[in-house]
Amino acid sequence: MHRVVVTGMGAISPFGVTVNALRNGLNEGRSGLKYDEALKFVVGSVPGERVEDRWTAGQQREMSKASMFALVASDEALSQANAQSLDHDETAVNIGTCMSDLEHIGETAQKVAEGQTRRVSPYFVPRILNNLPAGYVAMKYKMRGGVEATSTACATGLHCIGNAFQSIRYGNSRRALAGAVECALNPIALSGFDRMRALARGDQPSISRPFDKKRAGFVMSEGVGVVFLERLEDAEARGAQILAEVLGYGISSDCYHISTPDPSAIGAVLSMRRALGNASLDPVQIGYVNAHATSTPNGDSVEAEAVRKVFPNQNIAVSSIKGHIGHLLGAAGSVEAIATICAMNDNVLPGNRNLEESEEDEGLNLLRNNSKWVDGNPKISICNSFGFGATNASLILKQF
Numbered sequence: 170m171h172r173v174v175v176t177g178m179g180a181i182s183p184f185g186v187t188v189n190a191l192r193n194g195l196n197e198g199r200s201g202l203k204y205d206e207a208l209k210f211v212v213g214s215v216p217g218e219r220v221e222d223r224w225t226a227g228q229q230r231e232m233s234k235a236s237m238f239a240l241v242a243s244d245e246a247l248s249q250a251n252a253q254s255l256d257h258d259e260t261a262v263n264i265g266t267c268m269s270d271l272e273h274i275g276e277t278a279q280k281v282a283e284g285q286t287r288r289v290s291p292y293f294v295p296r297i298l299n300n301l302p303a304g305y306v307a308m309k310y311k312m313r314g315g316v317e318a319t320s321t322a323c324a325t326g327l328h329c330i331g332n333a334f335q336s337i338r339y340g341n342s343r344r345a346l347a348g349a350v351e352c353a354l355n356p357i358a359l360s361g362f363d364r365m366r367a368l369a370r371g372d373q374p375s376i377s378r379p380f381d382k383k384r385a386g387f388v389m390s391e392g393v394g395v396v397f398l399e400r401l402e403d404a405e406a407r408g409a410q411i412l413a414e415v416l417g418y419g420i421s422s423d424c425y426h427i428s429t430p431d432p433s434a435i436g437a438v439l440s441m442r443r444a445l446g447n448a449s450l451d452p453v454q455i456g457y458v459n460a461h462a463t464s465t466p467n468g469d470s471v472e473a474e475a476v477r478k479v480f481p482n483q484n485i486a487v488s489s490i491k492g493h494i495g496h497l498l499g500a501a502g503s504v505e506a507i508a509t510i511c512a513m514n515d516n517v518l519p520g521n522r523n524l525e526e527s528e529e530d531e532g533l534n535l536l537r538n539n540s541k542w543v544d545g546n547p548k549i550s551i552c553n554s555f556g557f558g559a560t561n562a563s564l565i566l567k568q569f
Contacts, residue, residue, distance in 0.1 A: 173337045174569060176409040177250025177397030178507045179242030179348075183213035183390050183494045186220060187245060191504070192511040194493065195519045198539050201494045202374035202388055205354075210368065211376055212354050213390025213495035231292045232305065233270045234352040238393040239302035240309060243346050247310065250397040250409060252344075259343035261314035263333045264303040264395060265325040267499030267556075268353040270296050275357050302350050314342045322556030323461070323496070325349045326394060326503030327564050331418035333398055334564075343403065348395035348503035359389060365428065369464060377496075378523035379462035379489035380469050380535050387463040390495035394503030411569040413510045416549065417448025423559035430471040436561045437475035441551060444563035445479075450549070452480045455565070456542065457518060459509045459552040462489035463496045472553065473529035481532070486543070488536040492522030502554035506564060513548045513568040516541055 180187065183201030184194030194201055205212050221229055221237050229237075243264070247253045273296055280288050295301055300318035307316045319328045326349035333347035362368050369376040369386035377388040404411055421443065423436035430436060445452060458476055462469045469489075476487055490508050497504055512518050520538040527535055542548060548568035555561045 170338050171340065172401035173334050173398055173415045174401050174404050174411045175396050175413045175415065175510060176399055176404050176411055177246035177252060178412065178510065179245030179395045180393065180504055180507050181215055181220065181238050181242055182392040182504055183215060185216055186241065188507060191508060192515065195490060195508055196515060196517050196539065198520065198522065199493065200374040200522060202377060204372045208354065208356065208359060210359055211372065211374055211388050213388060214354055215391060230290065233296040233301065235266050235350045236302045236305045238352060239264050239306055239350045239395065242393040242395040243306045246346060246395045246397045252397055257310055257312040259314045260312040261333060261336060261342040261345040262303045262307045262312050263317040263319055263329040263345060263347045264306060265319040265329045265349045265499060266299050266302060267320060267322050267325050267351055268358055269299060271353065271357040272355040273297060306346060312346070314345065320499070321560045322558055323498050323501055324554040324556035324560045324562045325499035326501055327506065327552060327554040327562035330396060330503060330506060331562055331564055334415045334418055337398055337400060344397070344399035346395055346397055348393065349500045350393035351498045351500040352391050353498060354389060354391045362389065367465065375523045377464050377492050379460065379464045379491050379521050380473065380527045380529050381524045382526045382528055384464040384466060384469060386465055387491065388495035390497045392497045392500050392504055394500055394507045396503070396507065413513065414567045414569050415564065416567050417444045417450065417565040419443030419447055419563045421561045423561065425559055427559065428557045429467055430555060432471060434471045434475035434478060436559060437472055437553065437555060438478050440561040440563040441475065441479045441553065444551060444565050448565045450565065453483060455480065455485065455549050455551050457550040458485055458487045459505050459550055460487050460489040461553040461555045463491055470529055473533060477532045484532065484534050486518055486534045486536055488519050488521045490519050492524065493519065502552065502562065506552050506566065509550045509552050509566055513550060518542060
């Protein structure tokens with residue numbers, strides 16, 4: 170088996186374009202959420218420049234916004250890893266997404282319904298295929314190690330990184346770009362989630378409040394997170410800066426309901442315990458839990474119970490950054506993995522923004538505000554992502 174490390178990261182988030190924008194926003198405890206007058210919801214949209222304006226009009230017709238986001242984040246990750254000029258014959262790509270371009274699908278469906286099939290774009294199918302963001306990245310950098318696009322709802326990002334980690338660990342690939350992208354801030358997606366009663370209602374960013382007694386649903390966001398993974402021996406041989414080591418990965422299924430977790434917390438418990446077993450670690454070696462906690466009544470409560478069961482009597486530090494940047498759906502786990510790596514390297518644990526009063530903090534250290542890493546605690550963290558369809562993932566990261 171090979172040890173696997175992270176040497177590059179790329180991100181776009183409601184704080185802006187680049188990992189540093191994400192890092193600074195979290196370290197300063199800011200919110201990247203705002204009320205969108207057109208959408209009539211609080212959302213986490215990318216501020217500043219339109220990323221798609223970096224491409225020509227012709228390229229914008231060909232590519233989805235998600236593909237453009239993936240290319241920008243991949244370039245940042247490769248630049249940080251100083252890996253653009255490597256021979257990428259053995260580099261794999263696993264960049265997934267949760268939602269297709271629903272707005273484009275809706276516009277095309279309208280043309281078909283009106284009998285205007287000749288106005289349907291020849292790029293319609295490529296724009297809605299979930300593997301195309303990964304495909305564009307692989308084509309740009311000639312990465313011939315295989316292209317995958319794991320799609321598991323809100324667990325997509327961690328599944329992509331975890332699967333890439335296992336592939337490198339067991340010798341199926343030498344290095345990989347892995348993560349997830351989400352660009353679904355449109356009336357169709359928002360209406361669908363709203364009809365499920367999954368979204369928080371209101372016009373203040375503070376409606377995203379993981380673990381808080383008043384939480385009432387999640388805030389939807391857009392963005393991308395991509396990491397460059399490689400064998401430890403390769404990174405050391407070429408003198409790359411190592412940002413973190415991936416130690417373990419666990420998955421599970423609730424087998425309970427398509428959108429509601431099992432109240433017993435069995436799915437989340439199994440996911441975390443399997444990650445610990447995969448990493449050959451004891452629970453006491455974990456110093457921080459980056460929680461999935463999306464600000465929904467059931468989800469946050471069940472995850473808190475799962476953490477208590479896996480880490481009993483530890484009063485372990487727990488926080489979710491969704492109070493800062495909302496829920497990036499498929500991209501949530503990969504962006505949160507990057508945020509966790511930044512937290513370990515900066516020695517700053519992000520707090521649960523907007524957390525005032527909680528019924529879930531028994532036996533847990535639910536961080537109200539940003540805090541320094543507790544002296545003596547190992548800088549090893551576990552990240553959780555749980556998705557619709559009863560799918561769960563946990564990833565363990567260590568400061569190198």
